[in-house]
Amino acid sequence: MENKLNIKEYLDKDEQKDLLRLLTAGSVDDGKSTLIGRLLFDSKKLYEDQLAALERDSKRMGNAGDHIDYALLCDGLKAEREQGITIDVAYRYFSTNNRKFIIADTPGHEQYTRNMITGGSTANLAIILVDARLGIITQTCRHTFLVSLLGIKHVVLAVNKMDLVDFSEERFNEIVAAYMKFVQPLGIPDVTCIPLSALDGDNVVEKSERTPWYKGISLLELLETVSIGNDHNLTDFRFPVQYVLRPNLDFRGFCGKIASGVVRKGDEVMALPSGKKSRIKSIVTYEGELDYAYPPQAVTLTLEDEIDVSRGEMLVHTGNAPVIDRNFEAMLVWMDEEAMDVDKSFFIKHTTHTGRIRIDGIKYKVDVNTMEHLSVENGRLKQEELPLQLNQIARVTLTAAQPFFFDAYQKNKACGSFILIDPITHNTSAVGMIIDRVEAKDMACVMEIPTLNLTAMGIGEEHYRAIEKVVKELGRQGIAVKLER
Amino acid sequence: MEENYKLSHLKELEAESIHIIREVAAEFENPVMLYSIGKDSSVMVRLAEKAFYPGKVPFPLMHIDSKWKFREMIEFRDKYAEEYGWNLIVESNMEAFNAGVGPFTHGSKVHTDLMKTQALLHALDKYKFDAAFGGARRDEEKSRAKERIFSFRDRFHQWDPKNQRPELWDIYNAKIHKGESIRVFPLSNWTELDIWQYIRLEHIPIVPLYFAKERPVVNIDGNLIMADDHRLPEEYRDRIEIKKVRFRTLGCWPLTGAVESEADTIEKIVEEMMTTTKSERTTRVIDFDQDASMEQKKREGYF
Numbered sequence: 082m083e084n085k086l087n088i089k090e091y092l093d094k095d096e097q098k099d100l101l102r103l104l105t106a107g108s109v110d111d112g113k114s115t116l117i118g119r120l121l122f123d124s125k126k127l128y129e130d131q132l133a134a135l136e137r138d139s140k141r142m143g144n145a146g147d148h149i150d151y152a153l154l155c156d157g158l159k160a161e162r163e164q165g166i167t168i169d170v171a172y173r174y175f176s177t178n179n180r181k182f183i184i185a186d187t188p189g190h191e192q193y194t195r196n197m198i199t200g201g202s203t204a205n206l207a208i209i210l211v212d213a214r215l216g217i218i219t220q221t222c223r224h225t226f227l228v229s230l231l232g233i234k235h236v237v238l239a240v241n242k243m244d245l246v247d248f249s250e251e252r253f254n255e256i257v258a259a260y261m262k263f264v265q266p267l268g269i270p271d272v273t274c275i276p277l278s279a280l281d282g283d284n285v286v287e288k289s290e291r292t293p294w295y296k297g298i299s300l301l302e303l304l305e306t307v308s309i310g311n312d313h314n315l316t317d318f319r320f321p322v323q324y325v326l327r328p329n330l331d332f333r334g335f336c337g338k339i340a341s342g343v344v345r346k347g348d349e350v351m352a353l354p355s356g357k358k359s360r361i362k363s364i365v366t367y368e369g370e371l372d373y374a375y376p377p378q379a380v381t382l383t384l385e386d387e388i389d390v391s392r393g394e395m396l397v398h399t400g401n402a403p404v405i406d407r408n409f410e411a412m413l414v415w416m417d418e419e420a421m422d423v424d425k426s427f428f429i430k431h432t433t434h435t436g437r438i439r440i441d442g443i444k445y446k447v448d449v450n451t452m453e454h455l456s457v458e459n460g461r462l463k464q465e466e467l468p469l470q471l472n473q474i475a476r477v478t479l480t481a482a483q484p485f486f487f488d489a490y491q492k493n494k495a496c497g498s499f500i501l502i503d504p505i506t507h508n509t510s511a512v513g514m515i516i517d518r519v520e521a522k523d524m525a526c527v528m529e530i531p532t533l534n535l536t537a538m539g540i541g542e543e544h545y546r547a548i549e550k551v552v553k554e555l556g557r558q559g560i561a562v563k564l565e566r
Numbered sequence: 567m568e569e570n571y572k573l574s575h576l577k578e579l580e581a582e583s584i585h586i587i588r589e590v591a592a593e594f595e596n597p598v599m600l601y602s603i604g605k606d607s608s609v610m611v612r613l614a615e616k617a618f619y620p621g622k623v624p625f626p627l628m629h630i631d632s633k634w635k636f637r638e639m640i641e642f643r644d645k646y647a648e649e650y651g652w653n654l655i656v657e658s659n660m661e662a663f664n665a666g667v668g669p670f671t672h673g674s675k676v677h678t679d680l681m682k683t684q685a686l687l688h689a690l691d692k693y694k695f696d697a698a699f700g701g702a703r704r705d706e707e708k709s710r711a712k713e714r715i716f717s718f719r720d721r722f723h724q725w726d727p728k729n730q731r732p733e734l735w736d737i738y739n740a741k742i743h744k745g746e747s748i749r750v751f752p753l754s755n756w757t758e759l760d761i762w763q764y765i766r767l768e769h770i771p772i773v774p775l776y777f778a779k780e781r782p783v784v785n786i787d788g789n790l791i792m793a794d795d796h797r798l799p800e801e802y803r804d805r806i807e808i809k810k811v812r813f814r815t816l817g818c819w820p821l822t823g824a825v826e827s828e829a830d831t832i833e834k835i836v837e838e839m840m841t842t843t844k845s846e847r848t849t850r851v852i853d854f855d856q857d858a859s860m861e862q863k864k865r866e867g868y869f
Contacts (some may be wrong), residue, residue: 090831096763100575131851171711172704174757181575195732202734290729310572324588328621336617338736343571367616377736379584379617392592400693418733430737433592498735507741509731 107210316344789823
């Protein structure tokens with residue numbers, strides 16, 4: 082009986098663990114899969130049968146000599162096993178007594194930058210691997226730049242294969258100095274460097290006796306203790322309405338995820354774009370009503386007054402509105418095999434809103450290896466080289482068919498991120514991070530929103546309601562039409 | 567009361583799943599939730615109930631009945647659907663069933679293809695569903711670890727692992743052409759342990775087969791197969807033993823091995839989970855019937 086109680090207590094505690102999402106970046110040769118295998122192995126997440134299969138495969142086709150080749154565990158798909166590379170983002174899960182972890186394992190090859198961006202978008206922390214013999218190479222810089230672009234706040238530089246440089250303190254310090262010099266202008270708030278050997282396990286879980294000069298903590302200890310509590314924006318309340326719930330005439334709820342900020346029962350809120358105001362009547366969940374809600378909770382809000390709010394619209398605190406504009410600047414990463422066609426009108430999906438958008442101009446492309454800006458103005462690009470190709474990154478100006486509500490990505494990830502969808506193939510062609518709005522006068526070409534003057538057109542008033550309805554529906558599909566009387 | 571803005575990992579996973587489920591309801595015309603009656607499905611169904619509370623879930627449940635499911639699973643399914651007011655669709659490949667297809671006579675590969683994959687594809691076409699929720703988790707199997715949450719399928723319901731749409735943040739691309747569809751996996755980031763902890767925490771009803779009990783079983787090629795169905799071939803009947811067993815996963819009874827266990831409460835199951843040394847899919851025969859077999863099945867349109 083006493084034993085049973087203990088299990089319950091243990092489970093109650095275990096269920097309260099928090100969640101850390103991390104990205105690992107590095108090439109096959111840096112020992113990335115070995116490091117992940119080691120984390121899974123040492124946290125006992127590998128089962129007997131998986132381990133047996135691994136031992137069998139290691140002998141047959143491994144590249145780790147007498148050691149178990151953990152890479153075989155992570156390289157899941159048939160095609161990659163044959164080629165010996167990782168071709169897509171793979172997700173791994175493990176937990177310790179303090180935390181649950183989700184690893185997005187992404188390949189380091191240049192042609193697969195888009196996968197790293199994909200794997201990193203939700204990460205709290207990134208582990209960037211380098212080979213101690215090679216030090217900081219082009220790829221390290223590229224990965225670090227992408228991590229900073231995604232706004233990942235915690236970065237660990239894992240200096241691997243220390244066993245192959247005799248655990249030299251001098252070599253480690255050299256690499257750290259070079260990296261710090263590189264990373265400093267990127268403004269990543271938290272950077273830690275750890276010397277380790279993934280193959281032998283030095284400084285992975287336990288601190289190694291072979292690096293007595295290293296005063297920091299082991300990788301796993303860092304992962305378990307790094308504070309991620311404040312990574313969400315808790316200041317600016319944004320609630321993109323996802324779904325309107327109307328089970329009966331007495332209940333009208335707006336379902337969605339708190340994108341940022343904290344909302345309390347009784348708060349005065351404003352609906353965008355209508356600008357209509359009301360108060361939060363209740364915060365409804367299956368478990369009962371809440372007094373307050375915060376990101377990333379998924380809740381249903383009801384309002385004191387009956388105001389019309391639809392999917393794609395937003396509730397915010399009065400007095401703290403996002404930017405409302407049609408024209409904005411963003412960093413855009415091209416994800417499509419098909420190169421950018423600047424004349425295309427793409428779908429943009431931003432929070433729960435889908436609309437139409439055009440590319441107004443490309444300010445400069447970024448060389449991901451050197452972080453240099455390439456533009457027509459500085460003579461580094463020809464006009465015809467401007468449209469983005471797969472894996473290229475550029476600062477662009479965009480113009481939406483109708484105004485929408487956003488924040489800068491660096492301030493608020495959830496309201497500053499978007500994807501572009503090709504109107505014909507429906508591929509996710511590009512992903513973007515918003516920098517700021519742009520004055521209409523600074524745009525290359527301002528698309529006028531078409532205007533219908535109902536009086537001038539001689540349309541009878543009895544038709545106004547029907548026309549307004551159609552125009553609203555068009556708006557929801559991303560096509561703006563202005564009505565005048 | 568002091569306010570704290572931290573969610574436990576289970577609450578964070580729950581929020582992520584609810585967001586995904588609502589997104590599908592809002593973006594697709596005709597979604598369906600595929601229901602396997604297993605523990606993962608039970609969690610997924612509860613998450614859907616939560617997502618639309620106090621309203622009703624705006625899509626039906628669909629069970630692809632291979633006709634070789636455990637008896638207790640079918641009883642549980644019908645009772646649950648009625649109690650919680652779900653619109654339940656049950657579809658089977660009757661043509662193959664009437665032709666006598668089954669795992670003992672045709673082997674696991676042919677049986678799974680005809681009674682599960684083909685039956686599913688036929689049903690998806692029949693009702694013209696444009697999105698189908700599945701309860702698969704990424705920690706289950708290597709190829710699932712690489713699949714997106716919104717997984718695009720062409721008109722032939724096929725998955726192309728090398729041509730997946732990039733998926734970032736919580737922004738899901740739901741655009742498809744006529745005839746194409748999306749499989750949606752709201753439990754992608756849950757592990758087996760998360761599922762059990764959540765079932766415990768939320769008191770979610772599950773099929774009794776998950777709890778250890780004395781049951782008649784027969785050892786077939788190293789798997790402990792349940793022996794309570796008259797279709798069990800003659801040759802095995804004199805080898806039936808009574809053992810205290812439970813099932814870690816539930817599929818077709820001839821293809822799902824039991825494990826000997828004393829875990830007859832949810833706490834004991836979680837405890838067993840935490841100390842177990844074998845992964846759950848070792849009890850599933852279909853994962854081992856060909857090289858890279860799950861990847862192959864997924865390409866062909868399997869769940």
